[in-house]
Amino acid sequence: MSGIVRGTVGFNDLKLPGAWTRKIGKDLYEVFIGPQHPGSGHMRIIIRVDGDIIVEAEPDMGYVHRTMEKLSEVRTWIKSIPLFERMAIHDACNVTLPYVRAVEKLLGIEAPERAKYLRVLLCEINRIAAFLYGFGIFGVFLGHSTMYMWPFGDREVWVELAEWLTGARLTHTYPVFGGVRRDVPAGFTDALRKAIRYMRRRLEDYRKIFVDNPVIRSRLEGVGYIPRNLAIELGITGPNLRASGVKYDVRMNHPYEVYDQLDFEIPVFQEGDAYARVLQRVEEIKQSLRILEQVADWLDKHERSPILHDRFWKTAPPLYKKVFQEQGRAKLMAVYAILKVPKGKAYERGETARGEISYYVESDGKNTPYRVRIHSASARNALVYKYILPGHRVMDLPAIYGSIDYFPPEADR
Amino acid sequence: MNVEELVAKVKEILSDMVKDVVVHKGNDYIEVEIDKDNIIEAAKRMKQAGFDHIKDLTVVDYPKDGVFRIIYNLSSYSNRELSYYIVGLAYNIPRDKPETVTLYPIYTTADFQEREAYEAFGITFKGHPDMRPLLLSPPVAEMKPLRKDFVVKEEPIDLK
Numbered sequence: 001m002s003g004i005v006r007g008t009v010g011f012n013d014l015k016l017p018g019a020w021t022r023k024i025g026k027d028l029y030e031v032f033i034g035p036q037h038p039g040s041g042h043m044r045i046i047i048r049v050d051g052d053i054i055v056e057a058e059p060d061m062g063y064v065h066r067t068m069e070k071l072s073e074v075r076t077w078i079k080s081i082p083l084f085e086r087m088a089i090h091d092a093c094n095v096t097l098p099y100v101r102a103v104e105k106l107l108g109i110e111a112p113e114r115a116k117y118l119r120v121l122l123c124e125i126n127r128i129a130a131f132l133y134g135f136g137i138f139g140v141f142l143g144h145s146t147m148y149m150w151p152f153g154d155r156e157v158w159v160e161l162a163e164w165l166t167g168a169r170l171t172h173t174y175p176v177f178g179g180v181r182r183d184v185p186a187g188f189t190d191a192l193r194k195a196i197r198y199m200r201r202r203l204e205d206y207r208k209i210f211v212d213n214p215v216i217r218s219r220l221e222g223v224g225y226i227p228r229n230l231a232i233e234l235g236i237t238g239p240n241l242r243a244s245g246v247k248y249d250v251r252m253n254h255p256y257e258v259y260d261q262l263d264f265e266i267p268v269f270q271e272g273d274a275y276a277r278v279l280q281r282v283e284e285i286k287q288s289l290r291i292l293e294q295v296a297d298w299l300d301k302h303e304r305s306p307i308l309h310d311r312f313w314k315t316a317p318p319l320y321k322k323v324f325q326e327q328g329r330a331k332l333m334a335v336y337a338i339l340k341v342p343k344g345k346a347y348e349r350g351e352t353a354r355g356e357i358s359y360y361v362e363s364d365g366k367n368t369p370y371r372v373r374i375h376s377a378s379a380r381n382a383l384v385y386k387y388i389l390p391g392h393r394v395m396d397l398p399a400i401y402g403s404i405d406y407f408p409p410e411a412d413r
Numbered sequence: 414m415n416v417e418e419l420v421a422k423v424k425e426i427l428s429d430m431v432k433d434v435v436v437h438k439g440n441d442y443i444e445v446e447i448d449k450d451n452i453i454e455a456a457k458r459m460k461q462a463g464f465d466h467i468k469d470l471t472v473v474d475y476p477k478d479g480v481f482r483i484i485y486n487l488s489s490y491s492n493r494e495l496s497y498y499i500v501g502l503a504y505n506i507p508r509d510k511p512e513t514v515t516l517y518p519i520y521t522t523a524d525f526q527e528r529e530a531y532e533a534f535g536i537t538f539k540g541h542p543d544m545r546p547l548l549l550s551p552p553v554a555e556m557k558p559l560r561k562d563f564v565v566k567e568e569p570i571d572l573k
Contacts, residue, residue, distance in 0.1 A: 062548030069533075070558055074565050105439045232490045235466035235522035246490050253496040254441065347442035347486065347499050349468075358499075360471045360486065375469040375526075383525055412548055 028055065033397065035063045043408040045385055045401070049394060057389035059382045065412040072372045077103055078336045080372065082173050087376060088410045089170040090159070091130040093122040094352040095410070099372070100175045101256060102348035102361040106341045107177065107311075115179035115307045116257040121295045122165060122174050123257075124288045128199065129158040130353030131281050131288075134405040138278075139210070141402035142219060147210045154202050157195050164188060176332065177339070178309030183328035189296040196289050196296075203282060211278060220275035224388055224400035227272060234383045238355020240404055243280040244272035250351040264291050274403035281405070304328065312336070340367050352377055354405055378411035414494045416440045423500060426462045430455050444484065444501040449513065455502055456485070456519045463492040467516070468499060470526035472534050474561045480505040481534060483513065485523075506536070515541040533559035 027050060034044035042063035048056040068087070072080040084099055085092035097119060104110060111119070132151040139147030159169050166172035166182060174180055210216055226236070231244035241248060249266045251259040267283035269276040306313050308330050315333045316324075324330050341363040349358040355377030364370040381404050389400060414422075420434050423445055433446040447455050464487040471484040484503040489495035506513050515538035516523040525547055527538045532546035532554040546554040556563060 062546075062550075065548045067558065070563075070565060074567070108438070232465050233521050235468070235490075235520075241490070248490045248496060253493065345437050345442070345444070346439060347437065347501075348439070349499075356468075358469050358486070360469065360484070362473060371471075371473045373469060373471040379525070380522075383522070386524070387521070 031394070035060075041408045042412070043406070045389070045397070047389065047394070047397070052394045054389050054392050054394060054397070057385050059385040061379075061382060061408065061411050063412065064409045068413045069372055069374060072369055074368060076337060076367050077339050077341055077369065078176065078332075080369065081176065082171065084374065085171050085173065086409065087374075087413060088130065088352065088354070088407055090133055090155075091126045091353050091410075092171050093119065093126045093174050094130075094350060095357060095376070096173070097123065097175050097256075098348040098350035098357055098359045099361065099374075100177055101350070102346040102359050103177050103341060105346040105348060106344050106361065106363055108342075109178055109309045109311055111175075111179045111257075111309060112306055113258070114183075114302065114305050115175075117295055117298055118165075118180045118182075118184065118307065119175050120257050120259065120262070120291065121184075121299070122162060122172065122180075124291050124295070125158050125162050125165075127288050127353045128285055129155050129162070131285050132158070134281065134353070134402075134407075135206070135210075138402035138405070141398040142216060144210060144213075144216065147206070150202070150206065150209075154199065157198060161188075161192060161195060164191070176308075176336070178312045179307045179330070181307075181330055181332070183304055183307055183324075183330075184299055185328060189300050192292060192296050196292055199285070199289055203285060206282070211282060217275060219396075219399050220273065220278060220403065222273050222275075223392070223396050224274040224277075224403055225272050226384065226388060228270075230387070231272065234387060235380055236355070236384055237380050238352070238377050238405075239280045239284055240277055240355065240381060240384070242267065243269045243276040245270040250349050250356050254349060256348075256350060262291050262294050274399050277403045277405075338367060340365060341369075352410075354378055354407060354410065355381060374413055376410045376413060378407045379413070381406055382411055414497075416443065416498070419443065419495075419498050419500075422462075426458050427455055441497060442499045442501065444503050446503050449504045449506060452502070452504060452516070453514060453519070456516050459487055459500070459502065460519055463489050463495050464500060465489050465491055467520050467522040467526060470523065470530055471501075472530045472536065472559070474508075474534065474559070476508065476561045478505075479508045481508060481511060481536060483530070483536070485516065485520075511536040512539060513537075514539050517541050533557065535560070 028048045031047050035042050044060040046058040046060055047054050068083055081096050085096045087095050132155040135151040136148050163169045166174045226244045228245040231241050247266055247268045252266050264287045269280050312333055315335050320331050343363055343365045345362045347360050349356055357376045360373040362371040384404055416436055424431055430447050430451045435444045467485050468488045469486045473482045482505050484501040486499050486501045488499050515527055527541055528547040530536050531544055532549045535557040
């Protein structure tokens with residue numbers, strides 16, 4: 001790589017430094033991976049190769065950028081929830097929960113205990129579904145079509161559970177300020193226990209066909225190694241961070257909802273390669289199943305009680321209360337549409353399937369946010385490609401890309 | 414460690430550079446205001462004290478005061494006690510001269526985040542090796558969409 005020349009098509013009159021392009025070195029070859037590659041989704045990685053060794057990689061994001069931060073400034077507070085969950089539709093509860101909690105912080109309220117358990121319930125269902133989705137995509141990358149079909153089929157179990165609970169397969173808009181929208185339907189916990197048993201059995205099947213498969217192991221072991229100190233320096237997050245030996249999980253370091261009352265472990269691997277990241281995700285599914293069992297026990301032991309904070313619930317007309325008692329649905333009151341949030345700033349984070357998501361929320365006392373800043377897990381993990389890919393062979397790229405579980409819509413926001 | 418101890422610790426680390434400390438609601442987020450000229454030195458000291466990564470770089474536009482507020486929200490992976498908290502290193506820059514220095518040599522995490530602030534607000538971080546838009550295309554980045562004077566056009570939903 002040498003020198004800088006003035007850019008290409010159409011951008012010549014712009015005085016932006018960004019309109020510059022680089023001249024590539026004499027012996028290098030530039031390869032564009034994506035944005036329409038069958039696996040990568042809406043993301044492009046521009047790599048420069050010497051022979052088949054990657055010498056430079058440049059992640060190029062933004063193909064599904066939806067200006068969420070700007071749009072949230074012109075919407076009322078409640079309308080931002082369905083907007084933000086478009087980041088990761090199968091992980092909707094995890095993604096929107098920190099926003100809801102940040103606004104609750106500003107309002108000075110907290111959800112009732114039952115609502116907290118219900119939030120954790122959907123969070124973990126979402127987490128498992130998102131892990132299975134990631135496994136499926138990873139299977140495609142490695143040319144392992146069985147590992148594509150099995151997790152995608154098994155994900156249906158969790159998506160249907162979420163549908164039964166919330167009324168929507170994806171984008172549930174389940175947590176709202178002060179609580180959740182629906183209580184568990186009759187018979188739900190039995191179905192949940194059945195799903196947990198089924199998933200445990202299936203994890204054993206995955207181990208036999210994929211995790212312990214010698215072909216898969218030879219493609220993943222020692223590939224995409226991220227040492228502990230580099231993982232911290234790059235600020236990567238989620239299972240990728242924990243697979244590099246850093247014990248950090250928002251559910252443990254900054255417990256929210258009822259995670260501090262539940263018994264689960266944070267698995268950690270020291271190896272830091274692509275294979276460790278696969279094992280990490282398998283272990284995390286097991287821990288999520290453990291959490292779900294405890295939540296199911298709690299729900300069985302406790303009678304139906306309000307799932308919205310009193311501040312909102314007291315404004316509900318008698319008909320709404322009757323519907324809630326009979327069907328377990330809490331229809332949202334008019335007060336949500338005209339909600340004004342007191343002045344102030346709040347910072348809240350949560351653990352999604354792919355890592356930590358953080359929200360900076362600032363209110364100036366009006367019915368729309370003054371500023372919402374979102375930084376999602378995939379946006380932080382994208383830095384990995386720039387610093388880890390160089391030095392690997394081109395054939396290792398799919399293995400590394402898939403093992404990071406990068407999700408473009410979440411990164412682009 | 415409670416939040417008062419954290420505030421005392423941060424004041425000790427940054428000593429005379431601290432202009433103001435605000436503890437926000439929830440008692441887990443503090444905002445430390447410093448001078449623009451001290452940001453590099455402050456970041457160096459914070460990193461040494463265990464705040465090992467930037468969780469998030471937030472820029473807020475205040476057209477009434479004529480400033481952009483740049484907040485580096487720092488936290489820790491390696492120190493369990495610090496990891497509960499977020500410390501926002503904040504400083505203002507004038508709106509008509511949106512220029513500041515990069516923290517990239519100190520925090521590698523600043524790489525993409527400063528590029529995001531650059532494309533959305535038009536703030537140039539001097540010394541950043543690759544100051545280009547990240548998510549937006551150059552013509553869109555030219556409009557500086559996250560500034561308050563960029564108004565989102567709303568289209569009517571009725572059929573004409």
